[in-house]
Amino acid sequence: MSCLIGKKIGMTSLFDEDGKHVSCTVIQAGPCSVIQIKTFEKDGYSSVQLGFDNQLEKNVSKPLYGHFKKAGVYPKKKILEFSGEFVNHIKLGDEIRINLFSEGEFVDVTGLSKGRGFQGVVKRHHFSGVGERTHGQHNRLRSPGSIGAGSDPSRVFKGTKMGGRMGYKNVTVKNLKVLKIVLERNLIVLKGSVPGNNNTYLAIKKWK
Amino acid sequence: MHTLIKYVQEKYLSKKESPNFNTGDTITVFYEIKEGSKIRVQSFKGVVIKKKGEGYTATFSVRKMSGDVGVERLFIISQPNIKKIEVNKKGKVRRSKIYYFSKLRGKKSYIKEKRNSSLAERVE
Numbered sequence: 001m002s003c004l005i006g007k008k009i010g011m012t013s014l015f016d017e018d019g020k021h022v023s024c025t026v027i028q029a030g031p032c033s034v035i036q037i038k039t040f041e042k043d044g045y046s047s048v049q050l051g052f053d054n055q056l057e058k059n060v061s062k063p064l065y066g067h068f069k070k071a072g073v074y075p076k077k078k079i080l081e082f083s084g085e086f087v088n089h090i091k092l093g094d095e096i097r098i099n100l101f102s103e104g105e106f107v108d109v110t111g112l113s114k115g116r117g118f119q120g121v122v123k124r125h126h127f128s129g130v131g132e133r134t135h136g137q138h139n140r141l142r143s144p145g146s147i148g149a150g151s152d153p154s155r156v157f158k159g160t161k162m163g164g165r166m167g168y169k170n171v172t173v174k175n176l177k178v179l180k181i182v183l184e185r186n187l188i189v190l191k192g193s194v195p196g197n198n199n200t201y202l203a204i205k206k207w208k
Numbered sequence: 209m210h211t212l213i214k215y216v217q218e219k220y221l222s223k224k225e226s227p228n229f230n231t232g233d234t235i236t237v238f239y240e241i242k243e244g245s246k247i248r249v250q251s252f253k254g255v256v257i258k259k260k261g262e263g264y265t266a267t268f269s270v271r272k273m274s275g276d277v278g279v280e281r282l283f284i285i286s287q288p289n290i291k292k293i294e295v296n297k298k299g300k301v302r303r304s305k306i307y308y309f310s311k312l313r314g315k316k317s318y319i320k321e322k323r324n325s326s327l328a329e330r331v332e
Contacts, residue, residue, distance in 0.1 A: 009212050013265055014220050019289050026216050
């Protein structure tokens with residue numbers, strides 16, 4: 001496994017070798033510092049804890065500052081833990097850079113999706129709404145319809161799709177192609193879109 | 209726009225010298241097309257319906273009459289296969305997006321030419 005923490009910068013479009021127009025996302029990824037390495041013997045599972053984006057020392061709580069000090073790194077804004085063993089041999093306090101990935105590879109990206117508030121079933125679960133606009137309908141065009149049988153279960157089953165809060169959840173997009181890597185600015189350009197607003201933190205993973 | 213996005217665009221997209229044209233102008237776009245292994249240059253002459261966006265991702269669409277059928281084509285300004293853009297005629301229109309133009313046929317779809325303007329002279 002190889003992983004990095006990044007920040008979504010925004011979207012633009014480039015042209016591929018065939019001259020096709022492809023939309024892409026620009027992510028500023030790394031440099032990340034290794035804050036903690038958990039091993040199976042000591043912690044019961046193996047994982048790597050990475051930190052990204054420097055932050056002022058005065059803004060960090062003392063216990064957290066001690067955690068950074070142990071690894072000998074500058075305090076970070078975002079800490080993420082990646083399960084599994086890192087593909088390269090790494091030590092505590094190491095700096096991981098974008099050269100981990102190469103152009104043409106496929107990566108998975110996880111991020112917090114945009115919050116959409118309370119939404120109905122048509123938007124939230126892709127229901128098609130109730131029938132037609134006329135022929136006896138007057139106020140139920142986007143309603144869910146029946147939510148189950150009547151007197152037999154005498155209740156609504158758990159997990160029935162209804163309206164509610166939508167978005168603001170961790171979403172993973174798999175197999176995004178790496179179009180370009182800009183080493184001098186720590187940028188990675190991925191084909192397609194990634195979850196979340198601009199400036200949101202993202203976890204970029206490659207399973208190998 | 210974010211400076212880092214601008215940086216990516218400047219690195220991987222090429223900005224070609226294109227003449228100054230506006231909505232209502234008649235232009236010819238010369239672009240390359242691939243036919244098997246051969247590459248040849250094709251031209252598309254028509255009226256500019258709209259210009260949209262800015263910088264490297266700006267687009268413009270051109271409309272021409274191919275016999276009785278109208279054909280509209282969208283071009284991106286940084287498209288690598290565009291070889292040349294020629295301005296044939298400066299048109300006099302009152303809107304920046306002349307969508308109404310695609311409904312007009314025959315004599316009505318005539319756009320007055322902008323004359324005596326310094327820009328038109330420079331093009332010629």
